[in-house]
Amino acid sequence: MDEILEILGEVKPGVNFEGETDLVESGILDSMTIIQLVARLTDEFDIEITPLDLVPENFNSVEAIKALVDRLAD
Amino acid sequence: MTYTSYLFFFGFAVIVFMVYSLVPVKRRWIVLLVGSCLFYAVNSGFSIIYLAVTTLTSFFCAQKLTRIQDDFKAAKKELSKEEKKKLKDKVTKKKKLFAGAAIVFNLGILAFLKYYNFFAEQVTNVFGLFHLDFEMPLVRLLLPLGISYYTLQAIGYIVDTYRGKYKAEKNFAKLALFLSFFPQMTEGPIGRYDALMPQLYKGHTYSNENFTGGIILVLWGFFKKLVISDRISYIVGVVFSDYNDYSGLLIAISAICYTIQLYTDFSGCIDIMTGISKMFGIELAVNFRQPFFSRSVAEFWRRWHITLGTWFKDYVFYSVSLSEPFMKLSKTAAKHFNKFFASVIPSAVALFVVWFCTGIWHGASYKYVAYGLYYFLIILIGTLLEPVFAWLSEKTKANRKGKLWGTIAMLRTLVLVVIGMMMFRADSLMDFFRMFLRMITTFDFNEVSGGLVFTLGTDKHDFFIIAVGLIIMFVVDILKERGTDVLSKVAAGKIYIKWPVMIGLIMMIVVFGAYGKNYGAVDNIYAQF
Known part of the structure; x- marks a missing residue:
């Protein structure tokens, strides 16, 4: 979780991500930031994220991102 | 298509609806x-x-x-x-x-x-x-x-x-x-x-709510198209065709008018089509979500022509940026730049592809390519400066979610969008540059106080109708932005609410619509793309 928070802080500085549950719909994470995030996640966790994974439900909160990473790492 | 084509279209849809039922x-x-x-x-x-x-x-x-x-x-x-x-x-x-x-x-x-x-x-x-x-x-x-x-x-x-x-x-x-x-x-x-x-x-x-809701949306679309868009199009046409005859202020007014014309024309047509589909019980995808309340250009494009934006996002942006060469580019960038730039570079390249395609999708002209690249540059600059904005707001303790910041951001977005619209409407890219230069170098407020603004193919009567139409439309939009969908509420309301609203809309379209022998029928802008 800490690693994900660290990456989020780098791609989108100045946001307190903990407790946020609406990151995509509220516009905090737009498609460009999501792609930056995906590039970092694939590199960091050695996973493959496909366009089908790029849905708001997978990126709306830190927990959702963690769940996506865990699922793809399996 | 002109409004007469839409009347024919609506008639056709009603016949199909009867057979369907x-x-x-x-x-x-x-x-x-x-x-x-x-x-x-x-x-x-x-x-x-x-x-x-x-x-x-x-x-x-x-x-x-x-x-x-x-x-x-x-x-x-x-x-x-x-x-x-x-x-x-x-x-x-x-x-x-x-x-x-x-x-x-x-x-x-x-x-x-x-x-x-x-x-x-x-x-x-x-x-x-x-x-x-x-x-x-x-x-x-x-x-x-x-x-x-x-x-x-x-x-x-x-x-x-x-x-x-x-x-x-x-x-x-x-x-x-x-x-x-x-x-x-x-x-x-x-x-x-x-x-x-x-x-x-x-x-x-058959559902009464769908049917009435559909009819109200159709009327709302005709109201936007005939009362506002087609009437305001005269100001736009006069200034854009002879911009050398007008000073900066009138050019700026005509660019704002064109932004309103395009919005009411395009979203009006979409309302008519969404209304017709709703009569059948079919919900079309939402294409506009009060775009003029956006705080950034990127947000504007998430609210304007939404289905085109999401199409390019899902099928071009994601395809390009998740492709193997781009992932490699991302890794190479990580070796040579700091983490922030390393992640920005690949998405910036993908963003360029998206905006180039978005521009050219509108037509074969350099101005459309420039139109796409204009938005690419604004969004890219916004992304690159994001750490600076975050640092500044932290230092100055400015609340970026606050009302003041929100209003400034909204106005800034509007100015950028109106400039983009000017490029979109100009006859050519060169005309846009000349027009823009003239706009910023020849500002003269006397043209408004001298009443010249009423000679732009319209008179005081036209301005009054446009102003009332805009007030009605923006009140409905503001309420929707705050979570109250007036049109849906009317459709679901009692008979003594929905009938007067429907009759009122019909009366406004018939009495104040820009049609008949004094007005030429205006083609829908997005039907040509």
Whole structure:
């Protein structure tokens, strides 16, 4: 979780991500930031994220991102 | 299409609706298909062949993709991990070949019809530069109705099947209905198969709420188009055609007027089409979400022509930025730059591709390419400066979510959008530059106080109607932004609420609409793309 928070802080500085549950719909994470995030996640966790994974439900909160990473790492 | 065409269209839709209601529920989708084909054939004649070819290629390609995927699923059960990977690579290559061929073929048709003559002119010009006597022949090409919209729908369907989002449609007639559904043929919205097809296929029984809600939306669309858009178009036409005769302030006013014209014209048409679909019980994708309340240009594009933006995001931006070469680029960038720039560079390249395509989708002209790149630069600069903004707001303790910051950000976005619209409307890119230069160098407030503004093809009476129309529209938009959908509430309301509203809208359209012998019918702007 800490690693994900660290990456989020780098791609989108100045946001307190903990407790946020609406990151995509509220516009905090737009498609460009999501792609930056995906590039970092694939590199960091050695996973493959496909366009089908790029849905708001997978990126709306830190927990959702963690769940996506865990699922793809399996 | 002009408003008279829309009246005809509405009449046609009512007839289809009556037949739809008389046929058994299970067969109702066939009425929609026959109605859509009839509509297309009447409006476009032999051009229906293009639509048929796109439907056929999409149908067979998607079938093949699903078969390949199913075969792979069956075969991999008995394979080792390594063998599975090998087979997957082979299958992916095969799928790419089929999907790529179908996409290139359909895009090729669109590109040839839309851009061939522009390309031929440029080639001739290049030869001319070297004093070579070569002229690439021009061809008289007619753009089939809705080709820019249904081609994107077809490509979206092929890509989704390729990605395994859903299985291919087995019934050719159903896919034909998805690609030809008549309300979205003129200006979109660009529908998605998984959201639209189940609704089209399901026979809907009559619902009073849907029917009245649909009629109110249709009236609302006509109100925007006839009372505001077509009336304001005169100011825009006068200034944009002779901008050298006007000073900066009037040019700025005309650019704002064009922004309003485009919004009321395009969203008005979408409201009419969404209303017609709603009568049948079918919800089309939302294409506008109060765009003028956006705090950034990126947000504006998430609220304006939404279905085009999401199409480019899902099928171009994500495809490009998640592709192997881009992932490699990302890793290379990580070695040479700091973490922030390393992650920005690949998405910036993908963003460039998206905005270049968005620009050129609107038409074969340098101004459309520049229009796309203008937004690319603004969004890129915004992203690059984001750490600076975050640092500044932290240092100054400014609340970026606060009202003051929000209002400033909204106004800044509006200014940038109006400049973009000016480029969009100008006759050419050079005209835009000249016009923009004139706007910022010759500001003269006397033109307004001297009453010259009332000679822009309109008088005080016109201005009054436009102002009242805009106030009504923005009040409805503000309420929607705050979570109250007035039109839906009216549709679901008591009879003594909805009837006066409907009659009021009809009266306003009939009395204040810009039609009749003193007004020329104005074509819908987005129907030409």
